[in-house]
Amino acid sequence: MDSTTGLRSLRDFIRFGASQFRAAGLSFGHGTDNAFDEAAWLVLHTLHLPLDLPESWWDARLSEVERTRVVAVLRERVATRKPAAYLTRExxxxxxxxxxxxxxxxxxxxxxxxxxxxxxxxxxxxxxxxxxxxxxxxxxxxxxxxxxxxxxxxxxxxxxxxxxxxxxxxxxxxxxxxxxxxxxxxxxxxxxxxxxxxxxxxxxxxxxxxxxxxxxxxxxxxxxxxxxxxxxxxxxxxxxxxxxxxxxxxxxxxxxxxxxxxxxxxxxxxxxxxxxxxxxxxxxxxxxxxxxxxxxx
The missing domain is CATH 3.40.50.150 (Vaccinia Virus protein VP39)
Structure with missing residues (x-):
């Protein structure tokens, strides 16, 4: 079963990203200093949402297209070890x-x-x-x-x-x-x-x-x-x-x-x-x- 099966909300994907980053032993220091903030940055940027998004939005569900895009960028971070800033170009x-x-x-x-x-x-x-x-x-x-x-x-x-x-x-x-x-x-x-x-x-x-x-x-x-x-x-x-x-x-x-x-x-x-x-x-x-x-x- 795909490890992303069952993920639906912003909160789910940020948690998933942070877990993947920690498991992969990624290093931080290019705008964030921990796996959770790095995952939040990538998820929110990919969805064109502000970094100061109110937490009340975190239970919003993603569309299938959005889920695909978010999973792709999180996996790219792990596979390439590129800092998030190079993936977002910002x-x-x-x-x-x-x-x-x-x-x-x-x-x-x-x-x-x-x-x-x-x-x-x-x-x-x-x-x-x-x-x-x-x-x-x-x-x-x-x-x-x-x-x-x-x-x-x-x-x-x-x-x-x-x-x-x-x-x-x-x-x-x-x-x-x-x-x-x-x-x-x-x-x-x-x-x-x-x-x-x-x-x-x-x-x-x-x-x-x-x-x-x-x-x-x-x-x-x-x-x-x-x-x-x-x-x-x-x-x-x-x-x-x-x-x-x-x-x-x-x-x-x-x-x-x-x-x-x-x-x-x-x-x-x-x-x-x-x-x-x-x-x-x-x-x-x-x-x-x-x-x-x-x-x-």
């Missing part, structure tokens, strides 16, 4: 929906909390006229920054033309083309010498060789270019710290996410007065440094 960041596919990482940065706060108290949001999202990927961080700082012009920079194509889709989706531009740049190499920013934010590749070797299958669907950063995870971070001063204003601020490579950063740059930020919603490994404290100041 991820949420800073309360905003973004298009994603395998050309970019799925957004999951604690920087969303800083953006929601307008980067206060570290930055006066009213004084930011130019901002840079370095290693932008699909543009989620930079576009969220632009919407939070409407007076600022925001550049999205990435070495990957594939990633910039996705960023372009998101620029159009959020209608910020007059405020945001996408630039191909290998760290700072594609910027003009006169490009200076009041705020520079980066979520660069920072996964070290040991962690890369142990990544779950879900993470192996993401572009290696956006993850791997050498033996100690600092290949890109070193370039950012060496060149950021040249592209920051006198009172500019640099914010970089390095995740589990925090200890490596602290060991490699003991002379830099890095401020390690704390997040109420969770997350770690994000430092802030003032332009005046960077090399070349």
């Amino acid at each position: 991820a949420w960041f800073a309360g905003l929906p973004f298009y994603v596919d395998e050309r970019v990482l799925v957004p999951r940065s604690p920087l969303a909390e800083l953006i929601a706060q307008g980067f206060e108290p570290w930055v006066d949001p009213e004084t930011v006229t130019r901002a840079l999202d370095l290693c932008t990927g699909g543009g989620c961080i930079g576009i969220a920054m632009a919407l939070a700082l409407p007076q600022a012009r925001v550049d999205l920079a990435d070495v990957s033309t594939d990633a910039l194509a996705v960023a372009g889709i998101n620029i159009e989706r959020h209608r910020v083309g007059e405020q945001v531009r996408a630039l191909q740049s290998d760290v700072f190499d594609g910027l003009e010498p006169g490009d200076r920013y009041d705020l520079m934010v980066s979520n660069p590749p920072y996964v070290d060789a040991e962690d890369m070797a142990g990544l779950p299958d879900e993470y192996r669907h993401e572009p290696v270019l956006g993850l791997a950063a050498g033996g100690d995870g600092l290949d890109t971070v070193r370039r950012i710290l060496a060149g950021a001063r040249e592209h920051l204003t006198e009172d500019g601020v640099l914010i970089v996410e390095v995740g589990n490579s925090q200890a490596a950063v602290e060991a490699a740059f003991p002379e830099l007065p890095l401020i390690w930020l704390e997040f109420e919603a969770g997350g770690h490994g994000v430092f802030l440094v003032h332009a005046r404290d960077l090399p070349g100041a």
